[in-house]
Amino acid sequence: MSGEGRAVGEYVRDGAEIYRRSFATIRAEADLAGLPDDLARVAVRMIHACGMVDLVADLAWSPGVVAVARAALLAGAPILCDATMVASGVTRARLPAANEVLCTLGDPRVPDLARRLGTTRSAAALELWRDRLDGSVVAVGNAPTALFRLLELVREGAGRPAAVLGVPVGFIGAAESKQALAGNGDGLPYLVVHGRRGGSALAAAAVNAIASEKD
Numbered sequence: 557m558s559g560e561g562r563a564v565g566e567y568v569r570d571g572a573e574i575y576r577r578s579f580a581t582i583r584a585e586a587d588l589a590g591l592p593d594d595l596a597r598v599a600v601r602m603i604h605a606c607g608m609v610d611l612v613a614d615l616a617w618s619p620g621v622v623a624v625a626r627a628a629l630l631a632g633a634p635i636l637c638d639a640t641m642v643a644s645g646v647t648r649a650r651l652p653a654a655n656e657v658l659c660t661l662g663d664p665r666v667p668d669l670a671r672r673l674g675t676t677r678s679a680a681a682l683e684l685w686r687d688r689l690d691g692s693v694v695a696v697g698n699a700p701t702a703l704f705r706l707l708e709l710v711r712e713g714a715g716r717p718a719a720v721l722g723v724p725v726g727f728i729g730a731a732e733s734k735q736a737l738a739g740n741g742d743g744l745p746y747l748v749v750h751g752r753r754g755g756s757a758l759a760a761a762a763v764n765a766i767a768s769e770k771d
């Protein structure tokens with residue numbers, strides 16, 4: 557009923573305290589026991605971005621992926637993002653080497669490329685990654701077709717990312733693209749959330765956690 561319930565004034569206003577309590581709640585409720593320590597930190601931040609403590613059950617990763625991705629960022633690797641939403645979510649102040657954060661989806665050449673290649677704009681945008689792919693950290697949060705295309709590019713020898721954070725969301729191709737990444741026979745380091753769940757916020761949260769040792 558309107559006018560009843562908690563008074564509007566009673567809520568936590570201290571940002572640091574909100575983060576502290578959130579992370580404590582996640583650590584109390586999520587089953588992080590099976591995760592390496594560095595990945596547990598990443599998982600906490602990803603759960604923080606989506607509110608689902610059971611996300612851990614769908615995580616899959618290649619051994620050492622967090623260390624590999626962090627080393628690449630420390631060495632100045634660019635972060636290649638499928639969606640501007642992912643790129644916008646990356647906290648620049650956390651990046652260890654003022655890393656470039658690149659999303660080519662809005663490039664004016666992309667609509668024509670997509671028509672010519674008969675694919676989505678998200679996948680066509682990766683054609684403009686060719687000279688940046690080697691040693692990069694790739695974050696796919698939205699588009700399954702981008703993740704599929706990335707794997708094709710790697711197969712074609714276009715370049716080899718240092719690590720791929722593959723968490724596209726959705727119903728058509730999302731689960732399959734993540735299975736393809738996790739099953740890649742190219743030894744490409746990866747982190748995925750299997751199934752339909754994912755999203756730009758999760759991809760950005762993973763980058764933010766890997767980028768900095770601060771919570």
Ligand SMILES: C/C1=C2N=C(/C=C3N=C(/C(C)=C4\N[C@@](C)([C@@H]5N=C1[C@](C)(CCC(=O)O)[C@H]5CC(=O)O)[C@@](C)(CC(=O)O)[C@@H]4CCC(=O)O)[C@@](C)(CC(=O)O)[C@@H]\3CCC(=O)O)C(C)(C)[C@@H]/2CCC(=O)O
Nearest residue numbers: 639640641676677678698699700701725726727728755756
């Ligand atoms: C099929 C697509 C899906 N999009 C999803 C969810 C969201 N997408 C948003 C927005 C704003 C954008 N999505 C595009 C990437 C657009 N989405 C697609 C495509 C049609 C194909 C991608 C694919 O299947 O691989 C794609 C267009 C394309 O040709 O590539 C976007 C570019 C469309 C546009 O506005 O131009 C745009 C991204 C903009 C950017 O950030 O750079 C949503 C915010 C939806 C909304 O607008 O309401 C939402 C965001 C989800 C997120 O966390 O990222 C799905 C569900 C992922 C879906 C793919 C799978 C499916 O089952 O449908």
